[in-house]
Amino acid sequence: MLKTNFLDVELSNPLMNASGVHCMTTEELDELAGSAAGAFVTKTATRDYREGNPEPRYYDTALGSINSMGLPNNGLDYYLDYVIKRQKEGAKLQFLSVTGMSYEENISLLKKIQESEYEGVTEFNLSCPNVPGKPQIAYDFELTEKLLSEVFTFFTKPIGVKLPPYFDIAHFDEMARILNKFPLTYVNSVNSVGNGLYIDLDKEQVVIKPKGGFGGLGGEYIKPTALANVRAFRERLNPSIKIIGTGGVINGRDVFEHILCGADLVQVGTTLHKEGVAVFSRLAEELQEVMKEKGYKSLDDFRGKLKVIE
Ligand code: RRO
Numbered sequence: 001m002l003k004t005n006f007l008d009v010e011l012s013n014p015l016m017n018a019s020g021v022h023c024m025t026t027e028e029l030d031e032l033a034g035s036a037a038g039a040f041v042t043k044t045a046t047r048d049y050r051e052g053n054p055e056p057r058y059y060d061t062a063l064g065s066i067n068s069m070g071l072p073n074n075g076l077d078y079y080l081d082y083v084i085k086r087q088k089e090g091a092k093l094q095f096l097s098v099t100g101m102s103y104e105e106n107i108s109l110l111k112k113i114q115e116s117e118y119e120g121v122t123e124f125n126l127s128c129p130n131v132p133g134k135p136q137i138a139y140d141f142e143l144t145e146k147l148l149s150e151v152f153t154f155f156t157k158p159i160g161v162k163l164p165p166y167f168d169i170a171h172f173d174e175m176a177r178i179l180n181k182f183p184l185t186y187v188n189s190v191n192s193v194g195n196g197l198y199i200d201l202d203k204e205q206v207v208i209k210p211k212g213g214f215g216g217l218g219g220e221y222i223k224p225t226a227l228a229n230v231r232a233f234r235e236r237l238n239p240s241i242k243i244i245g246t247g248g249v250i251n252g253r254d255v256f257e258h259i260l261c262g263a264d265l266v267q268v269g270t271t272l273h274k275e276g277v278a279v280f281s282r283l284a285e286e287l288q289e290v291m292k293e294k295g296y297k298s299l300d301d302f303r304g305k306l307k308v309i310e
Helices: 026-033 076-088 103-115 141-154 169-179 220-236 252-260 270-275 279-294
Strands: 004-006 009-011 015-017 058-061 064-067 095-098 121-125 159-163 186-189 193-197 214-219 242-246 265-268
Touching (some): 015 279, 026 076, 058 270, 064 220, 064 270, 076 095, 076 103, 103 121, 141 169, 186 220, 193 220, 220 252, 265 270, 270 279
Parallel strands (some): 121 159, 159 186, 186 242
Antiparallel strands (some): 004 009, 193 214
16 A cells, blocks of 8 residues: 555655664664665765764754754765665665765765665765754755756766755745756755754753754654645656655654655654654554545555645
């Protein structure tokens, strides 16, 4: 009932982790691979190991989460070795997330992947909100176009981009116009809503240490923004570009809504962090329940079929 195809690989369901959550170490990745998730993505890797920002740097709130991890990761080689090893063991579809600390690093990371044995998907993260002094790439439209133009002179493997949320119709139009120029496998909307501020009222204090408490928001706060981005890009992107919907998935109805807006796959961040990998079987069951109630037999029966009021 929940089966779905991505790059001609049949997945048991459309659920994945969102990059950053439960995917930093091979132990965590093994747990994802052994979970009910249809696929998984690795923590965004830079060229070198990074310690990340000082702790506390992730905080669960009643309605979601705020984080300023600052790209802690074990370096590209660690994750590339992991996915290549699994590929040799027969893994069919994996997602490797990367971002560079500079323009040149972005190019060299992707060249390394291109030249490697890795045959899976690359998720190019253009939207980390938490590295002090480094603006989110995809809020700079000119830079995004220049970077992707160079990437596609040499990169021929499947690749998608992870985008930040946009909040203006003109920005949906302009980013979609740029993305439609390239043979992207998919677009993933959205990364966390950047630079929110959560306050502990008793202490009259912020809850995370980096950047004076500013951090990316996830969870319930961001579902309407995530759905708007999925819907807006589905309406604007070439049909060949798939969409991964990320943001505000707490239950099976949220997964249904992402798919109704046009998502091919749906990622879970904050709720995975709160519940662990058992979240995937719960969400799969809940999604099936919603579909049963509505009389839908497959995801294609309702994907992208959101109605508007005429
Ligand atoms: O590591 C992080 O601080 C982080 C990243 Br790279 C990202 O893309 N999104 C996010 O919320 N945190």
